Amino acid sequence: MTQVERHTYDVVVIGAGGAGLRAAIEARQHGLRTAVVCKSLFGKAHTVMAEGGIAASMGNVNSNDNWQVHFRDTMRGGKFLNNWRMAELHAKEAPDRVWELETYGALFDRTKDGRISQRNFGGHEYPRLAHVGDRTGLELIRTLQQKIVSLQQEDKAETGDFEAKIKVFAECTVTELLKDGDRIAGAFGYWRESGRFIQFDAPAVVLATGGIGKSFKVTSNSWEYTGDGHALALRAGATLINMEFIQFHPTGMVWPPSVKGILVTEGVRGDGGVLRNSDGKRFMFEYIPEVFKDKYADNEDEADRWYTDPDGNRRTPDLLPRDEVARAINSEVKAGRGSPHGGVFLDVSSRLPAEEIRRRLPSMHHQFKELADVDITAEPMEVGPTCHYVMGGVEVEPDTAAARVPGLFAAGEVAGGMHGSNRLGGNSLSDLLVFGRRAGLGAAKYVDGLDKRPAAAQSDVDAAAERAVRPFDPRGGGVEENPYTLHSELQQSMNDLVGIIRKAGEIRQALAKIEEIKGRIPSVAVEGHRQFNPGWHLAIDLYNMILVSECVARAALLREESRGGHTRDDHPGMAANWRNRLLVCSTDGNEVSVDEQPQIAMREDLFELFEIGELEKYYTDDELAAHPGRKA
Known part of the structure; x- marks a missing residue:
């Protein structure tokens, strides 16, 4: 039996960026015992790199701004492949989330008459980004961190236990999600400092792990962004959507x-x-x-x-x-x-x-x-x-942020759909606030509705532990592989062949390289012990980066058009036959498959917000005729 440190919670939030912290706050405020697990130090989230501001139609600089205009801008930016319900909720709720941050203690720049200042940003019709100089993400994380600490102080005053209902597990990596049948039962991982295994027993998990940028050689992303949440969700049976769309x-x-x-x-x-x-x-x-x-x-x-x-x-x-x-x-x-x-x-x-x-x-x-x-x-x-942002991510239900696996939720960059084929600047910070809250709320309601807590089988825990330590005893045979070498080869291939400009032949070369690296993974070997071993950490991250990179490449090969963050040199321009088709990735544990899925038709009152001229680029005449209330 695996030696493992065990903890029991109602909700486990994986990731301590803006989305994860906002989800944890919401779950805790609904009375649930909540764990926040972060791969690096608490407060060192990639959210701090979002410097420009939080997009929210408060109308402080231009009173003509409102949620409908913000919704239109978001849909236009995503070339109408957005999940329109997510874009609607985001536009409607973003101002409340910004004002809420102010009640938590955020110090925004002000207009001359004392309101929260807002600046121009690409793709936004009006000045819309609430900002703190060029340190907005840092202020957001500082504020949410302080809110977590204040909730812990409330717990201490009430129960005498500082971590009674919310606890942060810093420098802790989750390697697998645990299930009981088809339901989430918790998560398995290890302490990065000591290498000791840790198990979280919980009926609900919120993924807030950010993006996938470390699969590319040139990226603005920090070392944590190895696609962990995307891969965890896939292996647990969830689906990923829009993975071909990478924002450079x-x-x-x-x-x-x-x-x-x-x-x-x-x-x-x-x-x-x-x-x-x-x-x-x-x-x-x-x-x-x-x-x-x-x-x-x-x-x-x-x-x-x-x-x-x-x-x-x-x-x-x-x-x-x-x-x-x-x-x-x-x-x-x-x-x-x-x-x-x-x-x-x-x-x-x-x-x-x-x-x-x-x-x-x-x-x-x-x-x-x-x-x-x-x-x-x-x-x-x-x-x-x-390489900056992935528009694709876990396919979720807009109102609850629930994935297809019962008990699994996702918010922030790890979730897909909100941004369509291209994200507007500033929408990331408001996205993580809006859907971080909704994910925490969705998880809380899910747990409250359970009549029995799921439990992971010991055999699954043992299997997760065996996979984690495999690099210390590789089974590939032949020459042992260095994880740093494989990572470098993957980054170079994705950068050169599935980068900002793509061609079918080059994408196939990338897929061939990915298959080659997958074949070498069993031979990855690391030396030393589990304590303070960065080579081992990277070897584990490679499993995730390879899986997610294959999703990106396979979806990019299938979508034969150029739209948003996906540019095909051999298929320039948006193609009419691709305008309402989404690509969904799944895995059976061995192979990645990509399937087409029709986009759900936009609600009539939202459709009417757009002019006929721009809709003609995205809809056929028959589709437009079905919306008699559209603007002429």
Whole structure:
């Protein structure tokens, strides 16, 4: 029998970023004993990298903003492949979640009349992002952390036990979800410091593990983002949706090497920064979508060039949706107009006074000055696309965040559907708040409705332990494999062959490489003991990265069109036969399969929010005729 440390809870939340903490708060406030399990240190969540702001239609800067406009922008950004119910709930509830953060103690930047300030961001019609300089994600995590601590203090005052109803397990990795029949029964993992095994007995698990970026060589994601939640859900019997859609943030640093891949917040462009090629030209005006071409204006002062969108708003093309900006940068580099190190120039120093840059963008200024000796108040940055966000994730029920496996819930980046084929900047932070709360609430209601708690079989715990220690005694035969070598080969393959621009032949090469690496996994060997062993940690992460990378590649090969974060060089443009088709990944434990699933038709009152002209790009005449109330 496996030696394992056991804990019993009502809800286990895996991940301590914004989504996980908000889910834990909700479950705890409904009286459930809740565990928060985080792979790294508490407070060191990737949410802190979301610097620009939280998208919420509060109307503090422009009173014309409302949830309907936010909903429209989100659907447009996702090219209408979004789960419209998730987009609706998100747009309606985001303002309440921001105001709620303020009651928890968040300190937002203010307008002159004292309201929460909001800034422009790509794809948003009005200034909509509530922000704390360029440290919004950090403030969000700080605030939610403090709320957790305050709840623990309430428990201590009431029961004498600081961790009576909510406890954080930091530096603890979950390797498997445990089930009783078809229902969740808990989770199995290990302490990263000691290697000791730990088992959580719980009828409900909330996945809030973030993204998959460490499968790519150039990424803004930190080391934790190895697709753990995606893979855990798949192996437990859940499905993943929209996995072909990977967002390459247009502005990651490409030079110097010390900061390669690190994100330059969209707030730099929101506050006036512009993109230039090696000729000094603001090239984004060449990539304005056709629908805006006749609205383009070229004033005498190039710094004030603008175009007008369909609603009469002046826009800078530097703030087009992220997928469009990333493709434009890629095109400039391929045409030989890139910066010396394979990117383009992002210039804010010629647009704002130095003191204003330091005031508005303190983290950007400090970070790049300290890490790279780049002074953004005096010189442009060299930037290019970096793997940033996965739109795909666990397929969930919108109102409860429940996956297909009873007792399993997901929120934040690990959940799919909300963003369709492309996420708008700022929607990630409001997404994790809205659906983190809903996941915690859904888990609480699920547990309250149970007549019997599920229990995991000891044989399943023993099997999970055996899989975890297999790298210490590899069974592949032949040459032992180094986990770092396999990880590097996977990253290079995904970066080169399933990156920002894709072709069928290259995707097939990537799938062949993935199959080759899968065949070498049983031979992965690590030395030493389980204590303080990063090679062992990576060997375990490889199982997840390989599984999720295969989902991305198989879905990308099947979708023969270009839409949002998925660009096929051999199938340019959106294809009519793909506009309402979703791709769903599942596994039988050995093979990944991808199946098509029709998109659920949008509710009539939401459909009527859109103009007929833009709907014609996404719907057939027969489909439009079924909606007589649409705008003409």
